[in-house]
Amino acid sequence: NAGVTQTPKFRVLKTGQSMTLLCAQDMNHEYMYWYRQDPGMGLRLIHYSVGEGTTAKGEVPDGYNVSRLKKQNFLLGLESAAPSQTSVYFCASRRTGQGYYGYTFGSGTRLTVV
Amino acid sequence: AQKVTQAQTEISVVEKEDVTLDCVYETRDTTYYLFWYKQPPSGELVFLIRRNSFDEQNEISGRYSWNFQKSTSSFNFTITASQVVDSAVYFCALSGVIQGAQKLVFGQGTRLTINP
Numbered sequence: 001n002a003g004v005t006q007t008p009k010f011r012v013l014k015t016g017q018s019m020t021l022l023c024a025q026d027m028n029h030e031y032m033y034w035y036r037q038d039p040g041m042g043l044r045l046i047h048y049s050v051g052e053g054t055t056a057k058g059e060v061p062d063g064y065n066v067s068r069l070k071k072q073n074f075l076l077g078l079e080s081a082a083p084s085q086t087s088v089y090f091c092a093s094r095r096t097g098q099g100y101y102g103y104t105f106g107s108g109t110r111l112t113v114v
Numbered sequence: 115a116q117k118v119t120q121a122q123t124e125i126s127v128v129e130k131e132d133v134t135l136d137c138v139y140e141t142r143d144t145t146y147y148l149f150w151y152k153q154p155p156s157g158e159l160v161f162l163i164r165r166n167s168f169d170e171q172n173e174i175s176g177r178y179s180w181n182f183q184k185s186t187s188s189f190n191f192t193i194t195a196s197q198v199v200d201s202a203v204y205f206c207a208l209s210g211v212i213q214g215a216q217k218l219v220f221g222q223g224t225r226l227t228i229n230p
């Protein structure tokens with residue numbers, strides 16, 4: 001089982017360029033999340049989705065857009081990258097329903113904006 | 115609002131010492147879950163433990179132990195006889211319903227360095 005796969009793993013962008021990070025999960029999970037990790041600030045939620053075709057803002061959504069056209073994929077877009085978006089990005093997914101279901105994380109994408 | 119605070123930004127100890135990582139949380143939910151994750155230098159997040167709000171039993175797993183106290187809203191993590199391989203960033207996290215959806219809120223992380 002692949003679990004949660006993030007592509008790419010590394011990327012360097014110039015200020016003003018655009019890019020899309022892809023998160024794919026093969027567990028049929030309803031919930032998907034995008035986090036960014038910065039030193040001393042832990043992981044902060046950017047956007048999340050509770051199901052196909054739905055997205056919502058998290059704690060730090062500015063400068064990012066997301067789409068969930070297919071249940072298994074959650075895309076994070078940067079329309080005009082800024083140095084402040086240099087970070088490590090993690091995607092996670094989770095099943096819904098009664099009881100406990102754990103979070104499955106991808107291995108992260110390290111993005112540098114110069 | 116849900117919040118997790120890890121007041122210790124960095125800890126450095128000598129190998130074989132015991133070390134405790136503190137975690138304090140805030141939530142209005144009666145049902146929630148607490149987690150600890152380890153992030154080694156390779157960067158991935160490694161799940162260590164989950165505890166639900168109705169289970170205050172302490173847990174021991176090898177050299178690791180966790181102390182959950184609802185009265186003080188704390189979920190502390192102790193490593194006994196630390197080893198160099200324990201060097202990592204450790205995150206405490208809280209899962210609950212925020213604005214109608216399940217979300218995971220992380221603390222700031224504690225960077226633990228074990229010196230030989």
